[in-house]
Amino acid sequence: MAKLTAIVCVQNQETILDACLKKLSFCDEVVVVADRCTDRSQEIARRHGAVVIDGIFPLESQRKLAGVEAASSQWILEVEPDDLIDAAVAWEIRAAIQMRPVGDWYDLPIDNYVGETLVREGWAGALSARREARLFKRGLKAWEPRRLNAPYVLAGAPGGSLKGAIRRVVGRDVGGLMERLHRLTGLAAEDLADAGRAKGLVSSLLAAAATFIAAYVVRRGFREGRLGFLVAGLSAMFPVLSQMRAAEVVQARKAAVAAEETRAARPRNVVGLGR
Template identity: 65%
Template sequence: MIRLSALVCVQNQDAMLAECLRKLSFCDEVVVVADRCTDRSQEIARRNGCIVLDGIFPLESQRKAAGAEACTGDWVLEVEPDELIDAHLAWEIRAVLQMRPDGDHYDLPIDNYLGDTLIRDGWAGPLSARRETRLYRRGLKTWTPARLDAPATLEGRSGGALKGAVRRMLGADLSGLLARLDRRTSLAAEDLADRAGQPAAIVAVAKGAATFLSAYLMRGGWREGRMGVVTAALQGLFPVMAQIRARDVIEARTAAAAAESARIARLRERRFAAR
């Protein structure tokens, strides 16, 4: 029998966690990485019989790597705390693994829901995706350091995509989607601030316009009617908001560093005067 581990990384996201974990009962083990959680995430995970890793993981890549290291299964299935694996997809995953899989990793389609409404088309990446590589042999996936959407490197051969889709809940309504945009632009701003340089404002605006057009026209957002316009517009705002917030992060870091330098200088002066 091929053993399957599920990996769930959570940061104060206990709203759907219990249901998410219940849907993973078809896995041989579930590893939950709780990053600085102050809600009920750890309690919920332990109550559902999960292996829980408590810690401080500033980067998404660190959480993923720590969780993957703790997994003992032959294969790893990555699931976010706002996602559900239905019975059909669970059966498909198990069937693929038991019938001598052709590949070393597989993509899983993602169905994005806002409340009870499925928004199938128009996703360009900043807020969600249409499919991601979530099922892979343990030890074949590594992540580049990043706070948001850490780029991954996969060894081995792709087996293509499964037919069943992960059900991702983006929020109960539009305010939930806006909250998602706020959280993700905040993390993206930290990543931008870590880099040596930032894109100019005009570059961020151009990227935002290109993202909007890609989401609405090339990726079929127009098929979703009014919600297609809204989601494409929010995705277009993402690079602009991230760049603006990155400037604020850099200014705050500079001010904090200056204050720390001044504090150290005052301490040295006091020590010198006391001699």
């Protein structure tokens, strides 16, 4: 019988972790990677019987790899702390890996909710995805070193897409969606600063306009009413805010280096020995 390990990476997300882990009882094992958590995330994970990996993992790729290395199963299910795996999807996942799998990895659709409202259309940029390769055999997925939305490569044969969708609560309400935008742009800013890709305001505004059109028109966000407009607007704000915050990160790093150089250049007081 094929074994399945769910991997959940958290960063001080105790408010949503309990609901996520309750939905993972169909897995043979759950591994929670706690990155610099100072809340009750580890306690909640252990209460659910999860294997807890506690440490410092600045990059998303580091967290994912730590989870895979700790897993003891052949199959891995990647789960975000704001994901909920309902019973019908859980059954389909188990069936996919037990009944003569046709591939080595599978895509899972994602249904994005704001509170209790399903927002199907209009997702673009980094706020959330509509589909991701979340179910795969151990050792076949590798992530690039990034803090946010780390690109990945998959080896082996694709098995297609499952029908059931992960239920992702991207925000408890509009305020929660704004909090998500703030958190994600902070991570994106660090990535941009690391790569030296901070751009000017004009380039950011052009990217914002293109993202809004993609979200609201091409991906049919207009069908979702006011929430569709909000999602398109926040998606458009993402590149602008990320670039502005990246500039702040670069300046802060330069200031820190300058302060360290000043401190190192100061003459040290030498206390002589008196006669």
